[in-house]
Every structure is written in structure tokens, then in C-alpha cells.
Amino acid sequence: MLLTGFSIPVDMHALNLFERIRGGDGQYQAVLDGLLSDQRWGAPLGEEELLELLQASTDRKLLARGLTYLWYTGDLLQWTKLAHDELRPESLLTAATPPDFYAGLMWQAISAHPPALSGGYYGHWHYQPEN
Amino acid sequence: MEPLNELAFDVVVVGTGVCGALISHKLSQRGVRVLMLEAGPDQRANRIQMAGAYVASANRNLSAPYFDGIVPPDILGPDSSKGYYDQSSVRSEQLQSTFQRTVGGSTWHFLGNMPRFVPSDFELYSRYHKGVDWPISYEVLEPYYTIAEKEIGVAGDHDAWNDYLGAFRSKPYPMHAIWPAYGDKFFDSISGRSYQDESDGSARVVQVLRTPQARNSTIYDGRPACAGNSTCTPICPIQAKYDASVHIKKATATGAHLISSALVKKLEVDPKTGVITHLSVLRYGATAESREESLDISNKTVIIAANAIETPRLLLMSGISKGGVGLHLMDHLQGYALAEASEPIYPFRGPITTSGIDVFRDGKFRSESAAFRISIGNDGWGREGSPAKETWKLLLEDKFGPGLRAAVRDRLTRMHRISFSTEMLPEATNRVELSAKVDAFGLPRPKITFSFPDYNKRAFLHAGRVAEWLYKQTGWTQRPLDKLEPSGAGHIIGTTRMGTASSNSFADSFGAAHEHPNLYVAGPCLFPTAGTANPTLTAVALALRTADRLLQLLVP
């Protein structure tokens, strides 16, 4: 919620994304481990404190950005591309798997549906969206 | 692998795109024995997997569903194989359109727009002293248009299109028009307004029309209605959009042989008679070693339907160049205008475009600048701003949480594009030749010379003014465009054009080669001019006419 603006259930998909972050790239892992070993982590925190924790360093900000992008699109970017780079196919560390792509929050945010997966039924695009 | 010479056939069709598939089906239906050769692989069984491969690929481009890491990229075509075309590194001097080599061809990834050409498209020279006239008129092709619409399954609005721009329609569309996108209603409300066209001083009524499309608006031909998967290009996961695998299935069901992964390298010609005597066919497999076969066709008919790059390339590799082989390469050069709508228009749902403006497809201005067709988009800013890219931009602004979600929604639901496709004129300097560079099979790559002619540059300015007027009518905020750079429409046209004699063309209006009694050519490569609409329907109508002629000759 803090990062994406969505309340996200901790399910297989979330665990899978977490694993992708952990296994993705040495930098991701290091910053994530740093965050997780922060002694404030794990204690019950309010939104503002959490945000503060995530913004505590440039690295953490980048981690938050990469993580949010992953949630929105299913694509994991290379650590070195998180700073300011223009998006290119070469920027990807790993592209979304079909389930990650379909779960991308971006489509929900704009009341659309993930491309390639039907948005419902014939003609739905003629009306205001139902999601 | 069964040796090809052991197969019984009367006609061999090279290429299984829509034209090759339909000719094969029509012939085979009437008992003619057909052999279909396809250079690409047979991927028909894997539609859902291919849709998955598309979203799981890094570049999500046109070839993403078809690229499997096994088939050589040079087989699949220019989208899979960088450097497939040998051409200038300057973007405006490049042919940007590509094709797909697979069983069913480029229809797999085409958009599926199916307008007919209009009568003036066939008489550009007589009417405007530009380009050349076609050897046939709209009237001759009209009955074949109706068959093409039925075979392919075109959804359209008969009453709106009948007699529009002088194009009469003798039969209704087989399906009612695809429902327009939500955002189209803002253009419907300005439809009928008059535009003062300074390019030729006339006032034009700007009618917004539903674009006829090869997309089911109800269940048709055993295929479901469009369910809005929104990836018409590069793949329809449910085959609500037509692709040529439909007619390949029909052709093989009536006895035609289909051999995929069979690359025709060369035609052997009898120098005295011009008869094509043999085809050199390279058959390759994933595990089996490739094998070259010489297929005897001296008393048979061969139809090359291998698109406007591969058809001339094959002919040139066979030493056949008379009649302008490879010359007059054309495309519809595309530009666009972008805007932010004043309220959400909810794009990225349903077909990529459902309406268009066709009134600029003809007019006195054609003696100076190209005619064009306008598409009203339903995919945000199209190539200029994918949802991922726009989300990324917002992330770079350090947006997070509910603020990010709201910003993404606000930006992405209001993105709109208008694009325009301008007709190119046939110029001998725009052409396909053989390169000194070779592909993975040791064959010369196509060397392409291409330009962005003034005729089209003027049309870009003309269309830009129209787009500006349109956005002004909607009250939306247009985004300034900083460049005048064309993109390709995927409409590769010309290079073995039809005409009245070998002095001005390669083939006659039936696609029969002037100099080779048993050789036919099918596809948009036959078009003498590019016309003002997406080429597939016209190419299919011509191919059906070719099939009719062959049936007269082959079936007593």
C-alpha cells in the first residue's frame, strides 16, 4: 500500500516477486538485506515511519522504485538502471513471467486489463470500465 | 521427411500467407492438387503459449510470440533478425515495415483493418497525373472484394460505406461492425462537421466511420467473437482476428499438402521458353540436418506468394529481373498526433483502433501531396508511450503509494493518438536488390533503398493540420510533436507490379508473369500504386481473381 497504492495480499504471487528481488541481482539483495536487518524493521510501524525507513538512503529509494515497478509491470529492472535511465528492453534484468505480467497493478490502476488476456467479453470496450 | 518429388500435385504455392493460403484453398476445394511450401515453421498449435511468450519477452515486439530460440532468426524475418535488411542507417531512409515467416504468414500479427481501396486508387495517373493506373478498375475487383470479405470474415457497416468515395458495394459485410471504443464517442460527436481544406480549397465533411476489420463481432467461421484481448498485433490469443491459418486448415482438409520449414532458394528457368522447370528447396529441421531438394515442376504451375521483399528476392536469386523486379517498393508512411483528453477515455481495452476518417483518401490535392487515411487510436499514445514507460516516468518523479496510483490513472486513461497513413508513389529508386551480405543460409540478404519523398512530407503537414483541427474540436490538449519522422505501416507493396506488358510490369492483372508461362505472383507486390488503405483485402481480392483464372485453366 505504501509503495503501490494497492493493498496487496501476501500470497504466492507476492512471495514469488520477493524471490525474484532476492535472487535477482547482488545489489537488490544487499540493499534488501540491509533493510531487513535494520533494527527498526519488524517492529509495528506506522506508515510514516515505514516511509522514512524506505527513504533512509538513495539505495533504499532505488529499491523502493524497483520494487514498485516490479509490482506494477511484472518486470524487474537491472539495479544500475534504477537511477534515471530511459526504459529499454536492455534495461530488464528479468522480464515478467505470464502470471506476474497478468498480476501487474498498472492495468488495475487504469481500469484496463493485461494485454493478451481477455478484458471480459465482446463489446466491453464500448462502455465505461467495470473495474 | 518425405521427398517432395514423391508428392502428387498440379500447383505449387510458395508462401502460406493469406494470399497463398486462399489460393490453395480455392484450388484444392475444386480438386486441384496443391503443394504449399512455407519457409517458416508451423507454430499453429501453440497459440496460448505464444501469447505467453509475448508478455514474457523483454522487448514485446511484433516477433516476440514467434521467436522460440530454435528456429533460425533469419527464417522468422526482420523482427527476429537484426540486420536482416541491408539498408541505410539513417532512419528516414529505412524501410521500417517487416513481415513474419511462419505458417499463416504476417496475418498472425497484422492489425486486421480491412477497408477496400476506392475507385480513384486504381486511376491515380488518369485523375492526378501521379504514379500509374492499375490495369484493372474498382468495378472489376468489386465482386472479389465481396468474396474476400466473406472468406476472411470482415465486420463492417455496409450502409455507411456503400458508395463512400465512389466505392459501391454489391453485398453487405458478413458481420455487423465491431463496437467502437469508448473514446471514439468524442469523435462521433464531431462527425459531420465541415473542414475547410486549404490544401485544395475545398470544404470536406469529416465523417467518422467504423473501420471494417477482420475481427469477429459474433461467432463466425468457427471462431469466437473478439473479447478484447487488446493484442491484435502481435497475436490474437483466441483467433477472433482472422489469420491465414484459417484457410490453411481448409486447404489441407480438402487435400492440399503443407510442407513447412521448406525454404525455396531458387527457380530454374528454361532459357528458351521461360518455363520454370525446377525449384531448389532447402528443408531444415530442429534436429534433422537440412537437405536440399530439386523439385520438378516443368509441367506444373508455380505461384509465388512470399511478400514484397521475399518474392523479388527469390526471383532475383533465380536470375529473373525483367519487368522491374524489385523496383517500386512502397509502404504507407505513418505519422501521428497525440493529445491528453479532458476526461478519462479508458484506452488499452478492446481492439487497437475501431474508427477512422477516410475523407482525405481522395481529393484534388493528390496531384501535389499524398492522400491519407486517419485512424483513431484506442491504445493511448501507441508506440510513443506504453503504460510501462509512463509509469516509469512517474516513478522517476519519486511518486509512490496512493499518489502514484492516482497519477498513473490520471495520465494513462487520458492518452490518445490519431495516426495517419500516407500513400507512397511508385519510384524506381525505392527498391529491393540482392546484397553482398549473406544470411544464415548463405543467401544474399535483401538490400533495400528507400526514401521519405516530398509527396509524403507534404501529406504529413496536411494530415498534421487535420489532426490539430480534430483535437481542437474535441477540446483536448494536443502534445507538440518535435519531429517529422515517418514510421512504417507494415504494408510492404510493389516490387513485381502488374501492368499491361513486360515493358511496364512483371505480371498481368491475374498475376501471371509476362515472360514465364507457368509462373504466377500473388500479394501486394502486384500493386502498381500503394492505394489509400491497408493492403490485405485488396491483395486477397486479387488473389481470388488469380484463383478463378487458374480454375478456368486447370479444371475442365
Place this chain on the structure above:
Amino acid sequence: MTTPGFQYKIEISSRSDLLTLLNEACELEHGLACSYLYAAFSLKQQLEEGGLTWEQLHVVRRWAAQLYLVASQEMFHLAQVWNLQVAIGGTPYYMRPNFPVVSKYYPLGLGIALEPFSRQSIKRFIAYEMPRGMERKGQLGFVNEDSLDYRTVGELYDLIHAGFTALDGPDLFIGKPALQATPALIDFPEIVPVTKLADAHEAISRIVEQGEGGAIDHVDSHYGIFKSILEEYEQLTKSAEPQFQPVRPAVTNPALAPRPGYYHANQAFITNDFTAEVADLFDDLYVLMMRVLQFTFTIDEPRRRDLARYAIGMMPMVVKPLGDALMLLPAGRLFPGRSAGPAFTLGRHVPLPADFGLAIRLIKERSATLKDRLSSLAESSTALDQLQSAARNFTHLHDTL
């Protein structure tokens, strides 16, 4: 064996007979539309609902899309039959018995239920739309060979077709031609305005063709769609792992409070308070939609187009998301682990008054009440996106009145 004492009048000898039969067609089309919709609502749409691989999700979403298409075409048939009724001086009929409809209610010999997607429900759908003349005995487990008149929807339309032919003459088409709905009025691009026998025949053949297909080929029809869905379903259940669970755990024939005269042993009463509130609101919205739609077929008034848009718009923008939402809400303590679904209850509301001003007043009043109820429900629970968008969309529609 025929039901003792049951004699259906096969010969149509008067306008009244024909209108009665047309009413029956309305009931059937309307009932089938609800039944198909229910099956569509019951299919999972997201991977996180479990029981599906991403490849299977593609297939299941395609099934749902097909079912929605068929349901919308049944609604089109209903509208087309209204044109037929109006053409001969009748009144568009939107009533029908509540669910479940017992098998002896229609000569079809088949019940109509609100049943989640299953082998059984698809087979029933196939039986409704079975092409005329097809050998049915022993097929699919539904046999009603002994029916006296029609055994499929197609056969019912044969009777209607014959009725129009038999009664044709200067006195048959007495309805006001201006009342006929056209594609310009309503989002049914294939609707035929009916003012003469040829129109009536054209209209009937379009309906029958969509249902069962052409004389030779049945692929492009509701029958064909259901057949191919069943084949795919059988194949997937056979080859896929037992984890393949494409259907939401919805109850069959959901209902709100038992009502005298409506009670049926097979109804599943929704006891969860919140769910019941959503289900009740669904029914109220659906009834309003039907009444407004019906009303547009009875008035010759410039504003009927706006009303048609309001009613038709409710289907995709309000009814659909709410139906989906109900399938994700718990049915209550009587059905642990099961979700609910829309009941499509028709209450005792009668058609809107003929006076246009009065009717508009009633519509606006009702619409405003329902808008407020929907908005406050959406506010009270932000968990379901479908509720939010239904509320947003209905507010937008209400503002067009």
C-alpha cells in the same frame, strides 16, 4: 409419456394465441439469458483465485467471454421478440418465473436454474439450443421426446413463424411502426424493425440462426459454442491435474428471504448480511433496468434513445460488476465456504405507466434511491473493486436521465 391432461394448443388461430406464444418466447429468452449469465459469473477470472495455471486462465476467460456473448444475444432476442409483439398490437413482456423453473413449466421439458458452470449446466444449455431435427434421444441425458409441441427453442420459433404466416393479412400488423426499435435506438445492431410478414420472418430466422446455426452447419451458433466449450472442458478435466478448478464455489439458485408462493426447495438463501444487501440491490437494479428497457419499446418519444442507453448501459456497467462481486462474497452460514451469486428476482413491479412524464418521474425517483444505496454500499466496503466501479458507473448513468 405425456403428462396426463396436458394438451398444448399447437395451431395458432388468433392474434391472442400468437401473443401468448410470443410471451412464452420472451420468458424463455429472458430466463436463458439469466442462466447463461450466472454460469459466466461463476468462472474464475484471476490467477489468485487459485485452481488455474496461466494457460488454463486463458481458456476459462475465453469461455466466460463466450457465455457473456450468448447471454447478450439472448437479450437481443428478447428485444427482437418485443418488436414482434409491438408489431401486432401486443405489449412487450418482461416477466418470467423466478428461479429455479421446474422442468414441467415449459414444453421444453427442461428446468432453468441459476447454476454455476459445470458439465451438467453446459449440457443443459446444449439441450435448449439443440438444432431442430437433430437426433436427441439418449444424448446428454436430457430427453423430452414426448413433448406435444416444442422441445427446443428453435421449435418454439417454428410455431411462431407458422403463426405469423397463418395470420398474415391486412389486420395483422396493426402496431404503430414508429414504435419499432431500430439499431439507431438501441445497442443491438442486428435488430429488425417489423411492419410486415417478411420482416417477421427475417427477425425469427435471425434469432434461430444465432441459437442453433444454419441449416447445414451448426458451428457458428449458441449450440456450437456450448458444444465446443464442453469438449474443451472434458479435455482439460481429463488431461489436466486435479488442481484444475475453474469455477467459483457459488451456490445454486441463490435467493433472498423466502417469499410466499416463490418458495422452492432448491433455493439457497443468502444469510450473510452484507452479501444479502448487495444481492437485494442487484435485484432492484436489474428490475429497474428491465422496466426501463421495456418502456422504451412502448413510447414514440425523442427521449427514448436516452432511456435505452441508460437501460442497456446498466448491463455491462452495473449488473455485470455486481454479479461478479456477488460470486466473490460469502453466501452465509448455511453454506460454509460457498459464495453467493445474483438471484435475478423479479418482484411484483408492473410495467411503467404509459404517461411519459409520469414514467420519467418514477424512473428518476427509483434511480436516485438505488444510486444512493449503491454508493453507500461501495463506501462501506472498499475491498471489492467491482462495487466501487458499479457505483461510479451507475452515478454516471443516473446523471444522464
